[in-house]
Amino acid sequence: MYCANCGVKLADTEKKCPLCGTEAYHPDIIRPEVNPLYPQDFIPKREISKTTIHIILLTLFITPILVTLYCDLYINRTVTWSAYVMFAIALIYIIFVLPFWFKRPTPAVFVPIDFFSIILLLHYVNYTTDGDWFLTFAFPVVTYLGLIVTATTVLLYYLKKGYLYVIGGFFIALGLFMDIIELFIMITFKLNFDGWSLIPMIPLVLFGLALIAISTSRAAREALARKLHI
Amino acid sequence: MKIDRNFNWFKLDNAAKIYPASHSKYWSNLFRLSATLYEQVDLKVLEQAIKNTIPRFPSIAARLSEGLFWYYLRPVSEPPAIMAEYSYPLAYMTKKEMKTCAFRVIVYRKRIAVEIFHALTDGTGGMIFFKSLLAEYLELKHKIEIPCTHGILSRKEQPRHYEIEDSFLKNAAPVKETRKDTDAWKIDGTPEEDGFLNITNFQMSSDIIRDMARAKKVSVNTFLTAVLMKAILNLQFDLIQNPKKYKPVKVLIPINLRPIFGSRTLRNFALYTIPEIDPRLGDYSLDEIINIVHHKVGTYATKKNMAKMIETNVADERQLALRIVPLFIKNIVMKMVFNSVGEKKSCLSFSNLGEVRVPDEMMQYIDRIDFILGPQAQAPYNCSAYSYRGILNVTFSRDIKEARLENYFFRELQRLGVEVTVQSNQRQEVEIDVLR
Numbered sequence: 001m002y003c004a005n006c007g008v009k010l011a012d013t014e015k016k017c018p019l020c021g022t023e024a025y026h027p028d029i030i031r032p033e034v035n036p037l038y039p040q041d042f043i044p045k046r047e048i049s050k051t052t053i054h055i056i057l058l059t060l061f062i063t064p065i066l067v068t069l070y071c072d073l074y075i076n077r078t079v080t081w082s083a084y085v086m087f088a089i090a091l092i093y094i095i096f097v098l099p100f101w102f103k104r105p106t107p108a109v110f111v112p113i114d115f116f117s118i119i120l121l122l123h124y125v126n127y128t129t130d131g132d133w134f135l136t137f138a139f140p141v142v143t144y145l146g147l148i149v150t151a152t153t154v155l156l157y158y159l160k161k162g163y164l165y166v167i168g169g170f171f172i173a174l175g176l177f178m179d180i181i182e183l184f185i186m187i188t189f190k191l192n193f194d195g196w197s198l199i200p201m202i203p204l205v206l207f208g209l210a211l212i213a214i215s216t217s218r219a220a221r222e223a224l225a226r227k228l229h230i
Numbered sequence: 231m232k233i234d235r236n237f238n239w240f241k242l243d244n245a246a247k248i249y250p251a252s253h254s255k256y257w258s259n260l261f262r263l264s265a266t267l268y269e270q271v272d273l274k275v276l277e278q279a280i281k282n283t284i285p286r287f288p289s290i291a292a293r294l295s296e297g298l299f300w301y302y303l304r305p306v307s308e309p310p311a312i313m314a315e316y317s318y319p320l321a322y323m324t325k326k327e328m329k330t331c332a333f334r335v336i337v338y339r340k341r342i343a344v345e346i347f348h349a350l351t352d353g354t355g356g357m358i359f360f361k362s363l364l365a366e367y368l369e370l371k372h373k374i375e376i377p378c379t380h381g382i383l384s385r386k387e388q389p390r391h392y393e394i395e396d397s398f399l400k401n402a403a404p405v406k407e408t409r410k411d412t413d414a415w416k417i418d419g420t421p422e423e424d425g426f427l428n429i430t431n432f433q434m435s436s437d438i439i440r441d442m443a444r445a446k447k448v449s450v451n452t453f454l455t456a457v458l459m460k461a462i463l464n465l466q467f468d469l470i471q472n473p474k475k476y477k478p479v480k481v482l483i484p485i486n487l488r489p490i491f492g493s494r495t496l497r498n499f500a501l502y503t504i505p506e507i508d509p510r511l512g513d514y515s516l517d518e519i520i521n522i523v524h525h526k527v528g529t530y531a532t533k534k535n536m537a538k539m540i541e542t543n544v545a546d547e548r549q550l551a552l553r554i555v556p557l558f559i560k561n562i563v564m565k566m567v568f569n570s571v572g573e574k575k576s577c578l579s580f581s582n583l584g585e586v587r588v589p590d591e592m593m594q595y596i597d598r599i600d601f602i603l604g605p606q607a608q609a610p611y612n613c614s615a616y617s618y619r620g621i622l623n624v625t626f627s628r629d630i631k632e633a634r635l636e637n638y639f640f641r642e643l644q645r646l647g648v649e650v651t652v653q654s655n656q657r658q659e660v661e662i663d664v665l666r
Contacts, residue, residue: 006637006640006641007644008640008644008650008651008652009649009650009651009652010651010652010653011433011651011652011653013653013654014652014653014654014656016656017652018430018633018636018652018653018654018656019430019633019636019637019640019652020633020637035339036655037429037431037653037654037655038315038316038317038318038319038338038429038655039314039315039316039317039338040317040657041317042314042315042316042317043316043317043318043424043425043426044316044321044322044425046322046424046425
């Protein structure tokens with residue numbers, strides 16, 4: 001078949017003229033079905049290099065650190081408040097960016113690292129403000145929270161079923177965490193027990209128990225899946 | 231086959247040294263050779279054929295490695311996995327891929343293709359490798375014996391030292407050629423954002439073109455180059471209204487140096503000549519352009535002149551002060567030089583492999599052969615030609631949307647009375663903007 005516009009002879013693979021875009025059609029000519037020269041719609045994805053993304057992110061994180069450091073040094077002639085900013089930005093980087101440097105970031109490693117970094121930051125704040133709340137309050141509270149979050153994420157990551165048990169257990173532990181906070185506040189800041197921690201604790205524990213109860217009953221699980229499916 | 235220890239690694243040849251340095255985020259310098267058979271490709275047999283062929287070609291079946299001062303090549307230990315065809319050939323090859331294996335084998339229905347990073351070899355070397363691979367495949371598949379003629383090398387033999395030599399170093403003249411040259415007109419267009427490479431293939435009778443070239447007393451290569459230059463000239467006249475803004479039309483013609491210097495290397499051994507016409511001097515007839523190309527190639531592509539040009543390139547490589555510069559600095563400098571000078575001297579390359587011949591025992595299984603060049607780094611076009619079984623193929627590759635040059639090239643052929651068939655990998659949904 002020839003192109004009606006430019007006159008070039010078209011191979012049977014061509015649905016349109018590659019030179020002028022005119023559709024190849026003639027009512028009296030039946031063209032044989034042939035395979036295209038190349039498969040259609042199979043285009044390699046252009047991936048941005050992981051290193052490039054990391055360099056961009058690192059630049060985004062380092063820039064505010066340098067700016068605050070410069071301002072602090074310029075105004076106070078020493079590092080004062082900018083250290084908090086630096087630690088906080090570093091913490092965000094460690095929690096949200098660092099795991100993506102690795103091919104398969106495992107929560108068994110990265111969640112404890114995150115909590116350890118938080119403990120270090122709190123220790124620094126305690127040290128610079130001459131506080132005496134780190135050992136008796138911040139350290140035990142954050143350590144407990146770190147343990148339950150690590151245990152939950154690791155179990156969810158490695159287990160193939162039983163997620164409701166794990167999440168139920170997490171809510172119960174979170175309920176207890178409220179009491180622990182109140183307990184260490186009492187010890188550290190010499191306050192009396194007024195029971196505020198029971199208000200979040202009771203619904204959290206009940207919710208956790210409900211999830212465990214649901215997980216034990218297949219009928220309840222199915223009913224829940226029916227009602228809540230997306 | 232026991233491999234000679236001399237073939238464990240290779241320095242890049244003189245022409246290849248620029249290629250890894252000029253590799254960018256959007257451009258990897260590849261070319262492609264493919265053969266369409268009369269039957270579906272048997273992947274298992276092809277895998278075995280690759281395995282049998284690659285030890286014979288240690289400098290082509292190779293991967294890129296980085297030294298402290300230079301890149302170098304190492305033969306691949308494992309044959310590359312056969313890949314599926316994308317919607318376009320010569321898909322971008324990352325440096326990481328090159329460091330695993332700097333060539334690909336691709337299969338699409340009845341077609342076997344190899345895509346080779348230009349640092350490994352040039353079109354002639356690539357064709358020898360490809361024909362040998364095809365011969366091995368057909369021998370295994372059909373239990374036939376194919377003679378080692380027409381550029382096919384025996385896979386049972388050891389690689390030879392003369393096949394891996396850098397023939398540039400051996401054939402330099404004592405004096406240099408100047409590198410000064412004017413910039414060429416750059417064909418512009420809308421870039422394909424997803425890296426799509428448009429292929430437009432023209433098929434015509436090689437006898438008719440040969441007769442036309444003979445009537446003008448020039449070679450087919452000269453004749454086709456002139457037609458291409460005329461098409462570019464007309465395109466420029468139509469696209470640019472202000473004659474003061476016209477720029478020279480220049481086409482880079484690679485010259486295979488093997489027959490000139492009697493080399494049998496499988497590495498890069500080609501240089502180029504760039505015929506030129508200046509549109510500011512007015513219109514040119516086809517005969518005028520043929521005359522210019524014929525005399526430019528005739529006076530320039532001589533042994534002595536090529537040796538001078540080789541010396542220009544080799545002289546830098548010989549300087550100790552340059553050799554001891556660490557690779558990462560060399561890369562930066564070479565990339566800057568390449569970007570600022572490298573590809574501004576021509577509108578496109580026109581690489582003609584000539585008549586591709588294979589033994590009769592092979593020919594009955596091969597329907598067609600294709601040769602495609604990737605586009606230039608900063609210019610959207612390249613063009614290749616070859617003939618096989620009486621059909622002359624001219625294939626344009628472009629990474630812009632508009633098929634203007636192809637259209638103008640066709641008009642020139644139409645004016646000469648040549649009947650051509652066109653075939654492409656165009657996207658069905660793309661609207662083509664053509665000047666009418």
